[in-house]
Amino acid sequence: MSANPNCLPPSIFPKPGEEVVYFSKNKIIEGKLLGYDIYEKPVIINQFDFPDSTNSFEIIRAKYPNNRIGPNWERLPESGIVEAAPTDLADMITKKLEERIPPGPNYMELIQEFYYRGYETYLVGGTVRDFIQGEKSNDIDLVTTMPLKWALPLIKSMFNDKFSYARQHGYIRIGGTPASGDPFIDVKNFSLSNAGYGTSLFGSELADDFKIRDFACNAIYYEPINKLLIDPSGSGIGDARAKKLSIVRDLNIHAAHYSSAQILVRFVKFAARGYTPTDQTLVELRANFCPLFSTMDNASRIEYVRRQILSKSPLDQRILVYENFVQSMIGLGFEYEYEQFIKPYESYLNLN
Template sequence: MKLPDCITPRPGEMVVTYTGLTKMEGEFIGYGLSDELLIKNQFGNTTFINDYLKVRPKNPLKRQSANWEQFQASGLTIEASVPEVEAFNNILETRIPPGPTYMDLITEVWSRGYEIYLVGGTVRDVINGNTANDVDLVTSMPFKLIIPLIESMYGDRNYSRSPQNGFISVACKDKYDPSIDLKNFFLFAPGTTSATFGSDLNRDYKIRDFACNSVYYDPINKFYIDPSGRGIVDSKNKIIHIVKDLTAEHPVYNKASVLLRFFKFMNRGYDYTDESLKLIQKEYIPLFSGMGHLKRISTFKTQLLKKNPIHEVDDIIQKTRMNMTNCGCEEIWMKFYDAHITELKS
């Protein structure tokens, strides 16, 4: 497993810079909303540096290692099988009009010394043998550096960006399928004005929802990283196990949406752990009750009904109601959805 040297410091490295004519040392924490580097200096204060070339690693001969080295001792890096590699290769060789392929972008990011992985539904579906659709990528490369690369590869008008979510979508402006969804690693408070991003998988995976959606695949080295320790097994066995850390600052509605995603996966035939059901009942029902009505309706439609044929909508709604009732969440259905079926279908 290899990663080229990086021309900029990596989050977590000790760095040196000069500010106000004075030499400063500190830890490079991550990236802010405006793509600035956040550095905790030797006095414990946070400094913001906008020019990446003003900052260097303190020890350029001993650089920050890649994420997989954190997990090798615990056995959470696993080589993908030959059929799995072939399945990923078939997906990643798809061209994104009007530019090159997914794999071309992955190669360019990796070749510059930054980690880039597939994560989420693509990885889960390949592991459990289902057809993978969307391609979600996560990278440690700062968007200040990746945007010029994207513009040169796919055109300067063929992407949209959400800075607070550390997210870029690359697609032809007249065609949105296929597309590239690319995120920075979550570090702190994604989705808020305090959002920061970095390269720590131990933080990133805990802001995701389920273990089966928190497996990272490196298409260059052809192996998985499974930070929760159960994501690959859960993907194969179709198990829902919640890994989200509710103490991480994040919009309440994003935390609460895990409840509907729980039932979305149940509708697909996934089973759940007792621990996760207890979390839904104890933590997520109160969070969900704090959502506004319009957000509850729109989230239901997005999570459970979107991309399904119209003739299946009634069955999905009834299946969701049954699963909520069986899991002790009948009050959610009766209070927030039972009288709004027409609104859900609109």
């Protein structure tokens, strides 16, 4: 379906991808806004093809104020898919978004506030995958083009002080915590490079964001205002329905090595749940991702296994869940990785 560029209100400040104009040392400079750093300072490629920065967005303006950049679904890769969500799927997601996040309003009200300020917000990841499969999703993960520093006063007015801000990771958690069992929501910025570090950069492009995710079925975006399913890889929706695993992580993007190394654990976790990898996924895992597994320090690796495999399992089922994980890992041909990098540290999992 074609998108109407007027369906997204214009934002006050330029967005990544737009041509901009600003002054530096009394001289006018033109360039393209690449993104922004952890302090929300704009990062620009100037007219001389050099990186540049300004102290704030107030200094820059859109070069073409009457021809602003449209929404993300207009700029997908050729393989990308945009489609209206089926009515039953849209209704199921809307019902979830109408739930309240104590102590404030509901999910949809927050999304609408971002939207009316000219910024897109999408449900993404396991949230969308679960809904497509007709399953209830307890976690709501949002990604937004609105720089979170600008969102902080709004969020505080809506939810008091019940939120935490991880600046370097580019996300805000509102409400409770996974451990407390209280409702919570994670709102993230689009990561451009080096997420989790002081050199992190953030942007606003789905075409970049989906390449730092793991599998196509986890890289589907749902835009709740216009009720659109957006699949940048072109295979995510089909993979979610068929429970297939296709790698979309691009190792040429400066994502942390740890997050790429962790994909092996996530792959085995999904395989143990009945997901089937494509042949190309197995080839890529063995060639490009397994070698990274050894780069994780032992404590971080075993803690990641605990969080991914055991953290949501009842205590009396953890041994069974873990044994299923190990059997799947060995059965898929990753016995060496298990024997070398997991088995020696199993005592730290506190299975007994």
